[in-house]
Amino acid sequence: MAQASGMDGRQGTLPLAGAHNSQRDAKRLRELRELLHKAAHAYYVLDRPIMADEIYDQLYQELLDLERQYPEWITPDSPTQRVGGAPSQEFLSIAHPTPLYSLDNAFDPADMQSWQDRWQKLWPGELPADLYICELKIDGLALNLFYEQGMLVWAATRGDGVTGEEITANVRTIRTIPLRLQTSQPPAQVEIRGEAFLPQPVFLQLNQERQERGEPAFANPRNAAAGTLRQLDPRIVAQRRLDFFAYGVGSGLDLTSQQETLKLLSQWGFRTNSHSQVCPDLSAVQKYYQIWDKKRQELPYGTDGVAVKINALAMQAELGFTQKSPRWAIAWKFPAETGVATVVGVTVQVGRTGVLTPVAALTPVRLAGTQVTRATLHNAQRIDELNLHIGDRVVVRKAGDIIPEVVQVLGELRPGDAPAYYLPSHCPECGEPVVQTEQEAATRCVNRRCPGIVREQINHWASRDALDIRGLGGKAAQKLVSLGWVTTVADLYDLTEARLASLERWGAKSAANLITALDQSRQQSWPRVLYGLGVRHVGAGTAALLATHFPSATAVQAASLEELCAIVGIGPEIAQAVQVWFADAENQALLARLQQAGLQLSHDPVAPTTGTLSGKILVLTGSLPNLTRPQAKALIERAGGKVGASVTSRTAYVVVGAEAGAKLERAVALGVPLLSEAELVALAGEG
Template sequence: MTEHLDPTIHPNAPEQPSLLDERALADATSDAEARVAALRKEIERHTYLYYAKDAPVISDAAFDSLMRELRELEAAHPELVDATSPTQRVGGYVGEQFSAVQHEARMYSLDNAMDLAELDAWMDRVEEAFGRFVPLTCELKIDGSSIALTYEDGRLIRAATRGDGTTGEDVTANVRTVRDVPLRLRDEGMAGLVRREGAIELRGEVYMPKDSFEALNVAAAENGKASFANPRNAAAGSLRQKDASITAMRDLSTFMYAVADASALAATSQWELLEWLSDAGFHVNPDVELCETREAVRVFCERCQKRREDLPYEIDGVVVKVNAFSQQAAMGFTSRAPRWAIAYKFPPEEKTTLLRDITVQVGRTGKLTPVAELDPVVVAGSTVARATLHNEDEVHRKDVRIGDTVIVRKAGDVIPEVLGPVLSLRPEGAQTWAMPKACPSCGSLVVREEGEADFRCISIDCPAQALERLIHWCSRGAMDIDGMGEEIVSRLVETGRVSDVADLYSLDETELALLDTGRVNKEGHSITLGATIAAKLARAIDDSRGRDLSRVVFGLGIRHVGKRTAELLVEAFPSMDALMGADEEALAAVDGIGPKMARTIFLFLRTPDNVSVIERLAAHGVRLANDPADGAAALPQTLEGLTFVLTGSLVESGMTRDEASAALKAFGAKVSSSVSKKTSFVVAGEAAGSKYDKAVSLGVPVLDEAQLMAVLETGQVPDGAL
């Protein structure tokens, strides 16, 4: 009997699996699939017990054993790997930047109660709204970074930072590495959903425990890297790592406490929401109380304040919320915060330390600020080594001297400040401190205007002010040098090529093309700006030479001189020569200037360094006089006598508020930054703020963007609007 051979199989080919082998393989795969599913469910259960319930029932070693078995099975059966598997929490490289994410609903800020009296006043308003005291939930205010988690069909599909409240950054890959974030909702959570077909956005706080924060900074110091200022910054920075594997190495945790749309849940109150979040697998802070009286609220706040230092994470207050969702809806929101919630802020923590020296810092506007150099001390969760002393008068009022033991606190738990000395510990011979007579950055004399608390260096050539002055000069509202952003300006300053605004006009295209950007390519070679960008910048610099004189005056960065003030000055003095020749009396006579501002302008234009810069601008061809014919084709002044205030973004037209303001002024209107009874119209764009609210309360007519466009097209206000 001749053996039948498959002609497609080479006689020397490896033995092929039989049908029985394929069935065995399928059975093995089926067994692995079942074991993988069982392991995932068991690991998720223990993760839930550990984080959400704080009640682990197995040891860390036993948990690690389960994870190890799951990893081995998934390695052997890669077709079974699932994005929601507990093994997939450690991510890889994310990319060059985060994409924008639109929140389901706005993430509001909270109004603050800085003491119990302000908290009582808020509870009075709540009681007045309903005619009785209503139940309030009290939760710890975690000092972390806000996060929004979106689940669809029970699976985590997106995580985003708070951003501006409306739009955040997509940090999904990073959040997947945070151990207590469930990659899918537990069955108990799914059962509590009213709307299952859509997505649900849940909100909370990502934080870093105190011990982990200290360890992170110790490691940073050992590796010669900068330390984080506080656990909140560490948490936020860890969330925004480009490489998710770095986030995975940071010890981050979450506390969840909110939902974007409560109608998606069967829960009808904040208390029920917290219970649902816990059932669904989220980590919910255990320090929460449903209070039936205002005294219970006060007791909770006082108790938490006393326990603050004992907690393993940072808190800075208590959040108090109206419990029932229906009552929250009845109270609504202001333009920035819910009326139904408030953050009771704990008083700042205070510590003592030694003041080693008082140095002087020169700010971007030339302001000289005394700074206390301290022995490092931990205050409110971060190490403080320097603290502001504000100005010379404050130093004298507090009687702070070098060598004193001083009391330090963080104002609003953010900015370190020195409260005063411990006089009993003052060393003998401690001298009263005085502000230096010359600028520590450039050596120019410093001035203190009458009635001012601050000393200032008014030299335009001061190195300490150079970067900010240059950025301001190049900005859209000033000389509008397109493409000359902070990064390029910084490199020009760092390389010593540019020190003031006049230097910009001595740059040539070849020199710009060869500018070292401070970055290197894959081969380790320096990256230069390049010919294309250099050509664009050279054209933008050249174009700026012809800007209106008012832009030049504004661009010089004279203190108190904004865009409108610069326009008023140029209307009165249409050339730089005329402006520089004006005395204080002539300057003060300009509408809207006044003696104090006139003194500032006069001193600025008489400072030799500033005069030199202006002369060099003229030598480089920058336009320093307006042509009398510029106003010949002026529009009819049909809006003269009307005052407009703009708020929010102009989305449909694409105009900036500055451009809209200029267009209104061309018709003779006045544009103000504040709303009063004298305001004629408020223009409310998208995300209009408190100015809109004030306009409504004062009965000031409000125009939308479409109506504004009609005004700019016709030069007339809408019929019946006044």
């Protein structure tokens, strides 16, 4: 007999070959287990997913169906018998006092009806009017928080449901997780369950910053949240502004319903999702599901389905658990935001800093309500990781407003004659050799006269956050560059209405409108001009910050590396990029031409009489990682605030650093909001 050995030594018997279709099914079962084990290890332990969630769900369901058909084949090491993956070895392991279970998945009304039929067989009693409660299933990382006498003692990831990774220092940086429960009569011990997540705007900004540094983007907010909480430096976690929704407790509280649990969690100071709803039956559940399937893109956080739970805790206790899931709850997943398409070709886009971005041309696939025919491949390193061939069947992902990307190649479906794809060694726009340094994953064209670079620089210069030049960009920029009329943004201000009107399909009105828009751009502020110059790593916020400290291009050019780094929010990488750009002779010539054209390359900064901290009293305690006390005090005062000597009921915030003392304890006792250095900088509008 063929044997499949379990992790604890027990064995499940697989059939002899030739018994009907069982040999084929047994082979498939082994394949599925191996695939799912690899995928789970990559996802939970390595934080490097190798398989889209929807593909995993399909394979898992196939394995589950096989094991239901052949229950004698089930072994203890089957993925269906596990709650989750092993914790990372980089953190200490900690045992959960009560296990954390994962939810089974439903994908359509028939699945929901089957789930209801299963649990109703075990419940002979009457059904309450408030039978179900629906909650949005947040796309993040499950956490277990342990409190003693109301104080947070430790925090851990779900891990395998029995043992998790102890990440208390990182969790303490999440401001929606209270360090002390807001109650005068806390339980002696209590576990709080919830989901840590990265808000969508923060996620998009984080990915933009990573791409500007030539680093691979996070695949989705959940991976970003997981990667953040596994950082060994809590300061990095604090800067990424994670959020948290609490949704449950471990055990031991005298509560009657999940609805009451959510209310109590809110009273204790936790953030709970405001969109939960009690439903009397599956028909009402389906209406809730349909509403949020349409509205979920409006939310500032990711959600991949609806968690449907029996509301009464007594019923939950009676129904209990299977080995891996509660019988009284299920996750009704939203339609897939991934799909499978065929790669029919690859084009390479050249960005304003010369970065080459490969983009796969695809057979049409519908994702998140739109038809997708193109998806980014990020860079040469990502292409190598994917082992991409033209003609491959690939998994494509699109979450929210994120650009579609290829996340997996289905190598087993590759045609035999499919050629491998490699990023070109020469720029597709200008034909010059491209370069790649060891410091970054990006491949670049370094020819500053490259038409692709110039075109994207014009698009950036004309963008809304920069000079906001209506009618310039896209096809107009392409035309002006292809004719050779514009080789730098300064050439735009040499254009005349008559010359533009001579272009095919332009006409007098279009030409006049563009000249008017160019004239208006001369009045845009110095911070906007600085952003429009396209200095590497300098976004709109950083440009405004630089302009606050250096009121002219001349002042920026004269600034030393030390002076640049002294600004809160300007790190060595940004400072060096700024210094290199302003020291370049051609860039200095560009600035001279822009000044001659009437652009605003300076301003007179006025000290604000009001600001984001106007009228507020802040108290400092402990040693901040980057700011000295005088620097922090000046930062607060620039934003209109005042620094207090002691914590009182009038204190708006307490800024907490390392080795904080009695002021922190006083702040916690009074319920005064706490800020990290990074949050202070952001709140003051200087980061």
